[in-house]
Amino acid sequence: xxxxPRTTDMTDSVDARxxxxxxIRRMLAWSPAERLQWLQEFMESVTEIRRLNEDRxxx
Amino acid sequence: MKTAKxxxxxxxxxxxEVDAILxxxxxxxxxxxxxxxGDVDIVxxxxxxxxxxxxxxxKRVNAIYRHDPRRLQPTASHLLGAGHQLLETDFGxxxxxxxxxxxxxxxxxxxxxxxLSLGGGLHVRVLGLRELVEVKRRAGRPKDLAALPxxxxxxxxAKARK
Numbered sequence: 001x002x003x004x005p006r007t008t009d010m011t012d013s014v015d016a017r018x019x020x021x022x023x024i025r026r027m028l029a030w031s032p033a034e035r036l037q038w039l040q041e042f043m044e045s046v047t048e049i050r051r052l053n054e055d056r057x058x059x
Numbered sequence: 060m061k062t063a064k065x066x067x068x069x070x071x072x073x074x075x076e077v078d079a080i081l082x083x084x085x086x087x088x089x090x091x092x093x094x095x096x097g098d099v100d101i102v103x104x105x106x107x108x109x110x111x112x113x114x115x116x117x118k119r120v121n122a123i124y125r126h127d128p129r130r131l132q133p134t135a136s137h138l139l140g141a142g143h144q145l146l147e148t149d150f151g152x153x154x155x156x157x158x159x160x161x162x163x164x165x166x167x168x169x170x171x172x173x174x175l176s177l178g179g180g181l182h183v184r185v186l187g188l189r190e191l192v193e194v195k196r197r198a199g200r201p202k203d204l205a206a207l208p209x210x211x212x213x214x215x216x217a218k219a220r221k
Contacts, residue, residue, distance in 0.1 A: 017208040017212070019208050021212060024216045026093075027093050030091075032089045032177055036066060036088065036089060036177060039085070039096070040063075040064075040066065042095055043062050043097060046062075047062040
């Protein structure tokens, strides 16, 4: 048995336009409140990453 | 950069019973689209009574016009008009839009909206995904067009679940 990690066949979840259908299905399984929480956490992560990099020079 | 506190803004609007429809990408997220946004966009009912309620909320969250160094506060006359009031608040950016999509008001959009529960007695009215797609298609800006495949796929997946 190979030690290599199992890879995922993206063709099952990503459609011809590049949209990740699996991600949509996961979102649809959540309540609106859970979807809002997902966005809140995402935006807080973005803010934190920006804060951690605010002293870095932009080329 | 201030992180938006979406739930707090929505709760503040609901607490004053402001008649408004969420019309931006936050509307898409609440309906299951895995998209992101940093602000809250609403189309509010432009009656004096509702504008008064909205103003109370805006005062409470310290709303001022963003991109304006004078730190002006919105007034009733601003909110009664058809224009777009782009504000920053204690809970992040809030856009109060008198009309969208070539002159469509709260009353025009309401039949295409739905009410969603966010738990704890909090309800919000959002523009339905199909209408959101059409509005963004007509807006035609690159950022709107870029979101269309995800929004359309969300409609398709939601339909398949029924």
